[in-house]
Amino acid sequence: MEFLDLPQQLSAVGTVRLPGSKSISNRVLLLAALADGVSEVRDLLASDDTERMLEALQALGIGVESLGAESWRIRGCAGRIPVKQAALFLGNAGTAFRPLTAALALAGGDYTLTGVARMHERPIGDLVDGLRQLGADITYLGNEGYPPLQLKPAAIRPDGVIQVRGDVSSQFLTGLLMALPLTGETVTVDVVGDLISKPYIEITLAIMARFGVVVVRDGWQRFTVPAGSRYVSPGTLYVEGDASSASYFLALGAIGGGPVRVEGVGSESIQGDVKFAEALAQMGAVIEMGPNWMAARAPQGGLHAVDLDCNHIPDAAMTLATTALFARGTTTLRNIASWRVKETDRIAAMAIELRKLGAEVEEGADFIKITPSTLKPAAIDTYDDHRMAMCFSLAALATPLRINDPQCVAKTFPDYFSCFAAVTRAAPVIAIDGPSASGKGTVAARVAAALGYAYLDSGALYRLTALAAQRAAVAWDDEAAVATLAAQLPVSFSEDDILLAGIPVGDAIRTEAMSAGASQVAALPAVRDALLFRQRAFNTAPGLVGDGRDMGSVVFPQASLKVFLTASAEVRAERRYKQLIDKGFSANLPDLLSDLQQRDARDSQRSVAPLRQEADAYLLDTTALTIEQAVNQVLAWQANALS
Ligand code: DC
Numbered sequence: 001m002e003f004l005d006l007p008q009q010l011s012a013v014g015t016v017r018l019p020g021s022k023s024i025s026n027r028v029l030l031l032a033a034l035a036d037g038v039s040e041v042r043d044l045l046a047s048d049d050t051e052r053m054l055e056a057l058q059a060l061g062i063g064v065e066s067l068g069a070e071s072w073r074i075r076g077c078a079g080r081i082p083v084k085q086a087a088l089f090l091g092n093a094g095t096a097f098r099p100l101t102a103a104l105a106l107a108g109g110d111y112t113l114t115g116v117a118r119m120h121e122r123p124i125g126d127l128v129d130g131l132r133q134l135g136a137d138i139t140y141l142g143n144e145g146y147p148p149l150q151l152k153p154a155a156i157r158p159d160g161v162i163q164v165r166g167d168v169s170s171q172f173l174t175g176l177l178m179a180l181p182l183t184g185e186t187v188t189v190d191v192v193g194d195l196i197s198k199p200y201i202e203i204t205l206a207i208m209a210r211f212g213v214v215v216v217r218d219g220w221q222r223f224t225v226p227a228g229s230r231y232v233s234p235g236t237l238y239v240e241g242d243a244s245s246a247s248y249f250l251a252l253g254a255i256g257g258g259p260v261r262v263e264g265v266g267s268e269s270i271q272g273d274v275k276f277a278e279a280l281a282q283m284g285a286v287i288e289m290g291p292n293w294m295a296a297r298a299p300q301g302g303l304h305a306v307d308l309d310c311n312h313i314p315d316a317a318m319t320l321a322t323t324a325l326f327a328r329g330t331t332t333l334r335n336i337a338s339w340r341v342k343e344t345d346r347i348a349a350m351a352i353e354l355r356k357l358g359a360e361v362e363e364g365a366d367f368i369k370i371t372p373s374t375l376k377p378a379a380i381d382t383y384d385d386h387r388m389a390m391c392f393s394l395a396a397l398a399t400p401l402r403i404n405d406p407q408c409v410a411k412t413f414p415d416y417f418s419c420f421a422a423v424t425r426a427a428p429v430i431a432i433d434g435p436s437a438s439g440k441g442t443v444a445a446r447v448a449a450a451l452g453y454a455y456l457d458s459g460a461l462y463r464l465t466a467l468a469a470q471r472a473a474v475a476w477d478d479e480a481a482v483a484t485l486a487a488q489l490p491v492s493f494s495e496d497d498i499l500l501a502g503i504p505v506g507d508a509i510r511t512e513a514m515s516a517g518a519s520q521v522a523a524l525p526a527v528r529d530a531l532l533f534r535q536r537a538f539n540t541a542p543g544l545v546g547d548g549r550d551m552g553s554v555v556f557p558q559a560s561l562k563v564f565l566t567a568s569a570e571v572r573a574e575r576r577y578k579q580l581i582d583k584g585f586s587a588n589l590p591d592l593l594s595d596l597q598q599r600d601a602r603d604s605q606r607s608v609a610p611l612r613q614e615a616d617a618y619l620l621d622t623t624a625l626t627i628e629q630a631v632n633q634v635l636a637w638q639a640n641a642l643s
Contacts, residue, residue, distance in 0.1 A: 003379070004406040004417060005532075006396040007426040007539035007558075012256030014423035016249045018241030018264035020045035020070065021271055022412045023203050025239050026053045026095040030103060030178060031211045033062040035076035037233030042071045043264075044239050048411045049093040056088045056100055076233055079182050084109040084153075092116045092343060092384065092411070097147060098127055098171040102179035105136035105151050112141070114148040118384060121146065122341055127172035130164035134183065158185035166195035166220075169338060173223070174204040180225040181213050188224040195220045196338055197314050199272015206270045210234050241265045243273035245413050247319035248390045250277060250296040252423060254285035255326045255397050258297030260423050266292045276316035282306045283320075283327055305329030314338050315387060321350050322391040324370040325359055325398060337366035343411070344383035353380050353388065357395055375399040377537035386411035393420055400537045426558070428543040430638055431551035434565035435600050435611060436515065437572040437579075439622050439630065443565060444547035446631045451545070451638070456538040458548030458555065459518065461531050463509035464491055464500055466517030476520040483526035489534070507583055512595065519599045522549070523606040550609035552617050561641045562617035563634055569597055571623050 025045040030053065032039035044050060054072070058064050061082030063075030081104070090097045090113060097115060101124065104111045114120075125145030128138050137154035140146065158180075166173055173191060180187045195201065198220055205215050212232040216224040241264020253260030265274055268291040277294055281287045283306050284299040305327045310317035317333050324331035339346035351363040356378035360371040375395060379402040382389040386409045393416075395401055409416040430447060434440045441457055448455035465486045466476060474481045490501045497504040508514070521527050528550075535555045538544050546555065552562035567575075573593035580587040603611040613619060618637055622630045 001404055002407060004403045005536045006393060006401055006403065007429070007536065008398065008400050008541050009256060009396045009424040009426055010541050012252035012260050012397070012424045013258055015261040015263065016419045016423060018245050018262050019047070019413055019415070020239035021242040021265075022047065022049055022095060022244070023200060023271065024207065025050045026093070027099070027174075027178065027204060027207045028237055028239060029053050029057060029072075029074065030099050031207060031231050032074035032076055032233060032237075033057045033060070034079055034103065034182070035211050035231035035233045036078040037076050039074045039076060039233040040067065040071060040236045041074060042236065042238045044070050044072055045242065045412065046070055047414060048091060049095055052089070052091045052093040053096040053100075056090060056096060059083065059086045059088055076231070079107070079230060081107045081109060085111070087112045088114070090115045090119065092119050094119075094122060094169075094171055098124065098169075098175040099178050101127060101138075101149060101151070102131060102175035103182065105131045105138055106134065106156055106179045106182040108153040108156070109151065110153065111151040112148060113151070118343060119147055123168055124149070124172075126165040126168055127175050130162055130172065130176050130189070133162040134158055134187070156183055158183035158187045161188045161190055163190045163192050165193050166191040167193035168196075168341060170195065170197035170200045173201060177204055177215060177223060177225065178208065181229040181231060184227065186224065186227040188222060191221050191223075196311055197272075199275070199312055202272060203270055210237065240269055240271060242412065243269055243271035243276070244315040244387075245390075245416075246294060247273065247276045247316040248394065248416075249419070249423060250280055250285070250287070250294060251319050251323045251394055252397070252420075253296035254280050254283065254298055254303060255323065255394060256298065256424065259288075259295045260297070261293055261295040263293045266290050266294050268292065273313050273316040275313050276319065279306065279308055279310075279313065279317075279320055280323070282308070283323065303327040305331040307332040307334070309335045311335040318346060318350065318387050318391050319394070321354065321368060321370060322394045325354070325357065325372045325375060325395055327372065330369055330371040332367060332369045334367045336368065343385035344388070346385065346387070349381075349383045349385065349388055353378075353392060356380065357399065357401070377401055377533070379404060379533060382406070382408050384408050386413065390416055393417070396424070400539045402533050402536075427539055427541045428560040428642065429539055429551075429556040429558070430543070430545045430561045430563070430634065431556045431559035431617075432545065432547040432563045432565050432634070433549055433551050433553070433611065433614075433617070434547075435572065435603065436596055437576040438566050439575060439627065440547045440565040442627055443622075443630045443634060444545045446627065447634045447638070448545040450631065450635060451543060453543035453545050454538055454540055456535060456544060456546040458535055458546055458551065460498055460509060461489070461491070461534065462518040462522040462527075463514050464489060464498065464505065465527060465531070466514050466521050467505065467509050468500060469521065470517065476517050477524075479524045479526050482521050482524060483530045486521075486527045486530040510583065511585065515599065516595070519602050523602060523608070525608045528554075528608055549603055549611040552614045553612070554609045561634070561638045562614055563620050563637070564613035564617040565620045565622060565630070567621060567623040569593060569600070572596055
């Protein structure tokens, strides 16, 4: 499985140019395809969902041409889809699946529409029922009420009033409304039940109007598409930035100091999710806005919890769930039943993952309640849901964390994590690598103390693994078994000792036997993998000094300072000799020297994470230096690195 490890972030400030809105992009593409005339669409979102729509349009014979830099030329078919038979794969793109179902069912042709497994679990029955009232011939190829679908040519009878439910997904009404001009007659849609996610209907109506079709409406209950309505290209169109995508950066500003400014959406946006800014303001954030931009910063005294009806911002409300981790009190997000039928069951997924971080969560059929606590590092699963990945990145302002399958953000925001990195500042790391007994442990611990940073003795983790294996009677070369032990190592670090299963280990990991065991288990790739996140979890505020063999090369390649600390083998053997004697162990200098040379060879010649000086590491040879001098040198380099 792929993953992305995020260190704890100290702050967030900066500006992000947003990618195009997913909702607007896919609506515009479909209407441009159905319109009379050629449209040029600029600032289109480049993502999985829009790719599925573009592919589908091409398969249907629509002229689609890339003009570079997120601009596309679409040759409209004036309501007559050229290809009458096609099999369309629409991935997990609800914004492609629902409107295409409606348009193709009314356009007349022989089409199959399929998606990924999750798409086949997302209901579409209410839309199909609406279309069948118009005479459409639609067959469920799998489960009743769900994709995949087969559409056949049928005599469409646009007679008067049809009914569609509006309380599961507003995309059914959107799909119907966008397709109705294809009938050429007057059709009225009555919404049954309470219409949810109303702002998305506003987007639909606004874009239809841009293409020349004005829907007559009676509140949120009744929508009429008049006879003779037809789509006409408006020429060139600019897609707004994605307001849901904006939510992550506004939240970052509200949590991490800010200001964080997003460009591409603002007070003149047609997207309902700009209302996220109001919700954030209710939590105390300081919000500013212009026609085409918004900015957020943290309030004095921090954010506080809210109790909110989120029906109008279903997608952006997910961002509130992780923002709640930083707010005093219990946040309740209500009226979010639609979360259960999105890319994943978002209420369940959110609850499971928030709990992993240590929050207290209560979930109901249509609400979630979050009470924060001190957050702890965790590996977050993303459920093939872009918003899960983006929401949970916010937690990095409190704790290091791992995001599994981070590439799922490609659904709507392929560059998300580089934009995230551009506006956040990670807790710095000083990586000190070097051979055994070079004095790096002593130097690293003192540098950490001087700077108030955390200290990671990574060698101790390998030593503990060797000790745990010995205690469990597992051989040091049994890779799978040692890796399992390493992954579950019940270790904690107290002020003056390391605890294994709650018991201080003292010098038990410092013996020559454990040095040899550590060197052996450290050569096993599965063991190194098992210990990777555990090490990265030390990368907390205000900073970290880590010492070992691969701090700069593997564990913290982004370190603000890398030092390769060494000394001649003879001097190291002497230092080790003194250390052992001081601790009351017996020792023999020639044996120590030869053991040291053997370990050096094994640590530097192994295939995984061998000990070597990185190209960007400073060399610090301590053969002729005192500890004090070595510490001062590292501190001077770090001051320089951070300036
Ligand atoms: O630094 P140390 O002597 O406590 O390390 C013990 C062993 O663990 C040593 O043989 C090398 C290995 N090690 C490693 O492979 N990678 C690290 N980051 C730290 C130690």
